[in-house]
Amino acid sequence: MMLSVSTTVSAEEPTQRVYAELLGTGTNFLNLNKNVKVSVDLGQFQSATKAYTLLDENGKDIKFNSMVAAMNYMGERGWKFIQAYVVTVSNQNVLHWLLYKDITDPTQIKEGLNVKNMD
Template sequence: MKKLFILYFLSFVSYSFAQTVNDVPIRDIDVDYVQIIGTGRSLSTKVNVEIDFGQETKSISFKNGTNIKDERGRNMKFNSMMDALNFMSANGYSFQFAYTMNDEKDKAVYYILKKNK
């Protein structure tokens, strides 16, 4: 019983540190480039961050698969785009370039990142 508990604990600990997008751990995304998109939240200083690595998304879905999820499956919250960039750097990506897009309602910041090999 003690061995079973230790095995369960070790598997839980290894899983609990995995941040995911579309249920894929960020470190295991098998692409060379990703794009992170930051948009402001209403009435908050934090930013919404989504990631695009060319994954298939469902056109009719109530669950957004492009958000970065924490180990509990909840959307991660970032203080700023620099916070998100530091997070991605810690997960094996390096900054390439950035650009912004403004429309009547929203302002979005796009960062292009390259996976370190």
């Protein structure tokens, strides 16, 4: 009996884990507001402005109904949830959701995202 074994070596590209933070404002305790202002910090800025505004395909700011809607949006683009916390600044809750994704090239950080620098 003869047994033939074939092996293939695949060159996998090394992956790098990158992190992002969704920042949400405009919510209240009962979540009665219909829109949450969401920005995303991809950790790429050297200046004081460190977050992006998310834009739709027409270049308009995306208005999310909740942070979960924003997370679903990011999840569709490969981001995974890690942790959430709230910081209150001047009686305003700022929601922070930490995310990650594994990439093989730094240009993949913004893949699937249409963003502009926050003013």
